[in-house]
Amino acid sequence: MDIALIAVIGYLIQIIIMLVIVQFVVSLLFAFNVINPGNEFAGALWRTCNMLLDPVLRPIQRIMPDTRPLDLSPMVLILGLSILQNVIGHIAARGM
Numbered sequence: 001m002d003i004a005l006i007a008v009i010g011y012l013i014q015i016i017i018m019l020v021i022v023q024f025v026v027s028l029l030f031a032f033n034v035i036n037p038g039n040e041f042a043g044a045l046w047r048t049c050n051m052l053l054d055p056v057l058r059p060i061q062r063i064m065p066d067t068r069p070l071d072l073s074p075m076v077l078i079l080g081l082s083i084l085q086n087v088i089g090h091i092a093a094r095g096m
Contacts, residue, residue: 006092013081016056020074023049053077 026046029035035042053074060073 003092006088009088010085013085016053017078017081019049019053020078023053024074 023046026035026042026049029042030037030046037043056077057073060076061071064073064076
């Protein structure tokens with residue numbers, strides 16, 4: 001694989017992981033009333049993260065059992081992306 005392609009894939013994986021973390025933190029701030037959900041910036045940030053992550057999280061949520069108060073699909077996504085990043089890194093290291 002080309003080094004530039006591997007770097008781009010790695011950066012995309014890191015961006016997705018950061019989006020999941022931002023979504024989680026903002027939802028916690030909403031849940032504990034630290035930030036009012038009517039706050040324009042925080043609401044827009046949360047909606048944007050949801051819009052970007054829904055296509056990735058929905059298939060995971062369909063497969064996983066329903067743990068209603070706690071959604072574990074973001075953790076599964078982060079774990080899967082980390083494994084993918086490690087596999088791609090090992091394949092790239094062997095190919096060079």
